Amino acid sequence: ELNDLHIEALSVIANCLEDMDTMVLIQQTGGLKKLLTFAENSTIPDIQKNAAKAITKAAYDRKAENRKLFHEQEVEKCLVTLLGSENDGTKIAASQAISAMCENSGSKDFFNNQGIPQLIQLLKSDNDEVREAAALALANLTTCNPANAKAAAEADGIDPLINTLSSKREGAVANAATVLTNMATREPLRVSIQSHNAMHAIIGPLRSANTVVQSKAALMVAATVCDVEARTELKNAGGLEPLVELLHSKNDEVRRHASWAVTVCANDELMATELCRLGALDILEEINLSVSRKNKFSEAAYNKLLNNNLPLKYSQTGYLSSCDIISDGFYDCGRINHGTKLLPLKELSLKEPNDQRAILLINNKSEVPPPLSMEDKSSDIGYGRSISSSSSLRRASKEKTSAGVGSPTEEKSEPTSGRNTVLSKSATKEKGSSKKKERLNICISSSGVWRGRGVAVQPLHAQSERVLSVPKMTGEGSPDKEWCPPSDPDFCLYVYEVTKTILPITNMKEQVEALAKYVAERMGGHIPKEKLHEFSWELHISELKFQLKSNVIPIGQIKKGIFYHRALLFKALADKIGIGCTLVRGEYGRAWNEVKLMDRTRKGVIGCLPPPETYIVDLMFHPGELMKLRSKEADLYRFL
Template sequence: LGEKAKHRCCWPLGRIFDPLSIESKKAATVVLMLNSPEEEVLATACDAIYKYASKGDENKVTLLGLGAVEPLFKLVSHEDPLVRRNATMVFGIMASNNDVRKLLRELDVTNSVIARLAPEEDIVVHEFASLCLAHMAVEYTSKVQIFEQGGLEPLIRLLSSPDPDVKKNSVECIYHLVQDFQSRAAVRELNAIPALLELLKSEYPVVQLLALKTFGVISSDRETRIILRENQGLDHLFKILETKEFNDLHVEALAVVANCLEDVDTMQLIQQTGGLKKLVSFAEMSTIPDIQKNAAKAITKAAYDPENRKILHEEEIEKCLVTLLGTDNDGAKAAASQAISAMCENLASKDAFGIQGIPQLVQLLSSENEEVKEAAAIALANLTTASPSNASAVAEAEGIEPLINVLSAKRDGTVANAATVLTNMTTQEPLRLSIQSHGVMNAIVEPLQSTNSLVQSKAALTVAALGCDADARTELRSASGLEPLVKLLHSKNDEVRRNACWAVMVCASDELTAVELCRLGALDILEEINLSTGRKNNFSEGALEKLLDNNLSQKYSQMGYLSSSNIITDGFYDYGQDCHYKIGTSGHPIATTVSFLRSLLRYFAPLLLFFTTICIIRLSF
């Protein structure tokens, strides 16, 4: 070797190059650089990957395929602040991809990311670490990991960060976390309410919106509502509602108010401060469908409490709800109908709605929207229960035909409540006859065949209410409605079975129907029911007795005698003793003969006594 070569070979191994700039257009090369021992190279590589990943979801998938996530995970906890910051930025942007999040869960990165929320970290690290957690908190498994690893407390602390992006990411992550009840309780215990209320004053609408959505979830807990009230949270909410520029926040603000109105104390406070009048006026005057709908929902929630109903009635809430029934939005109509249903528990409100709201509710029965139709049917059912005047109002509003049409609706709730309204109306004979004239018995056959126990029960009750009319029984018989009615006697549901027994008892009032019911097996089923202490009910015995009293041939066959009130008409015949009622050994000829003779003696005993008395009198003279 020459002298220069020898000299080069003797260069110390630790000698370094001058700064070297490497350019690469291939992502794979940059990913390889993530394994470099040099901090400057690592920081540069992370920065390049961040820019690449920011360009679209396809690039994130490419980086995932190149194995970039695992080395980045190690760099998130790197001792060099710049490397740590840049790696966290990559994690924050890549976590928006579902496949990346799946791998992040497998690697259990939440603990390392939560550590980046520490106060000593750079504000940029806070931004992208909270962004990563916000993306991951969408899935339930990650929610649990973030909560169990103590992520909620630093996130709440960051709600007071000077950086709006940090606030936005933190409150978004908290919003996802509080979907779970444990996190809701923890938010309350960690005193997050004041910090969340401060976000309502933010100049950034997205931050305000996320804060309101978070309140919408956590205010479902009574303890949180109390804290919210104590921190003047209602004032913040009503300021938003009164500000036209915040109309994009009104829907979410109303959702929070709706939860708060469940408490009587809050309702009284809102009434005393004039907030309730503002809310009512706001609902009536607004032209935004979602606002109208949420206002009606707020009234519905409040109306579940008796004291709240009194307060709402004092504020003449009935006029507001009737106004909402006339809107063009189906959601608002359905919500208003639901509110009317809740308010019906107040008798004064029930009377007020009878005058103002029944005609509009009847019209809604013909709506093409199934939700609206169901909500209207429920409202009418509640309005007409124990209220003859409202039942008459439904008839005056020409509601009988729409109600009968609704018996074939798609939703079980619609059918059941329509049947209830018809049953409530039948307590008045003129209305019952009017209902019968519209062919109700033909329409009730389909609900009798329903698989829903509530529909079955209400349909059977309607038959019981209408079956006292001979024409109605004939119509039901002609429509083949007796067979599904008899099948309901087999029901395991106590109410269905009870109402079916009631309907059978009423329908068995004439011989033709009684005979047909016996042919369909009603007699055997009722006998079986009456033998069971658990299935027997107030109407099962009456139904059996009515069937036999209007089918004397069957009664004589089974009982072996007739009562003094039983009048034999043309068509009676004795076709022999029913085997179920034979005395002694089943089928034994002697036992059968004895039974027959006893029956004859029991039947002719009064006649024999009469003739014997006459003979004794004549002989005495």
């Protein structure tokens, strides 16, 4: 009946419970059950609090046997009862005891229906210590337990957890971020978290000075920005800047989790470009050069950023794999050293031409052409849009094969300002266009010049000068805000022609050979080795730079190209029609493409096909010839 003795006795018992032999003795004599009953039924807050602390002390650390004994005595029921106490100290002690008991899987399962709802309610407490203890218990309950994460969400826990991210107690913030991370492993819960303005709420923790909070916040970002909408929201909320800053951290875990978050954020090209602008690529490169600071996540983040910035990847590494699909706007400015900034295409385009290496541009974008006449509709295909994926090209090819006609635009439109009017057919023929090119409607430039049936075809240098000069100035000294890369009508034509003639070929080897011959023909034909020095490609490139008034040259305008021009064109066209190939940069202007093909003359293991072999594609000396990698012929092609 002397309450002050009860409190002191509980302290002694707490010490005794740390010894395994004494714990077993107390359990065998019924003392453990009596302790739990006493704590549950007592009305004195200090007694309840000390009883919970005794359980916590015995259950923490490596005391798996203690936790097992507590679970057998149904300690969970006692702790759930204590969560409902009116005393904040008791609530905190009970939450901490639940955290300790979470190491026991049976206890974790018990709290799924009883305990988690009460802990969610404690997150709404005015007492920050209570919120911190409840968040810790929830963090331990939901770790590696999707069922408990779902239960926390079903108990309307997302809102109070997100609110806890703005708590003044760093422990509460870190624990709340952990719970939200655990929830985000389930897609429906992740979507729900995103809809509760989580991307704005995480900015504060990302800017925290506490390394634990920084680490948990970065981990939460990695778990929640798995789709474009969430990444865009994080960017608009200003979350990328503090995330990139965390890469500078001296704490290994913070740096590791920040790298992982950058890897996830860089899953789309726009976000990768923004991260590069903020300096993420430079920081990661510096980290990866350090033996002590680099980690698997920093390497993965660096590679992810490069994969979504192919111009930089090719400039730095000199290699694009078959998975690196060249898209419109890709440009090759030659080899640059690590740490060197790659200037954006717009800035490079607006520079005056100089004696530096020409920058090669891939651009298949064009305006939608005007409607075809009835005569043209029966025989021609309107090609006025960019097709960038192999699947869409294959689909387009099938439609053309079955229908025999294209899908021209039905609406009529008047020529816009600055667009040339239609001239006579004879004028077109005087330019030397073939009948196929006469009928093909292709947009030449954004200023409205068209190559088509009955349409005037202007010299390429005239078209390109206009294309490049328009973006520079739109008025009296005012720069154009809507700058577009120079258009490339010839490359558009190349894509159309290879889609129509080479894509339908069913044999992969024949496809590669046909594309190689096509590329060589467009770049000056085959060149005997002994006459390579006579091939005046340098003069041709210099003339183009002078005509375009820029170092940036659309690939389709190059009619005399050597190894690296042809290899880039081959890769760009191969990607358009779904032929898998690499692009490899060599020394002294050499570059080549590698393809993997099955050699069906070889016998593999019974019931299996032989592994594919790698071949170098000849685009120069014997266009279309395939040389096995590391063969004498292949080495003579790749190296001087």
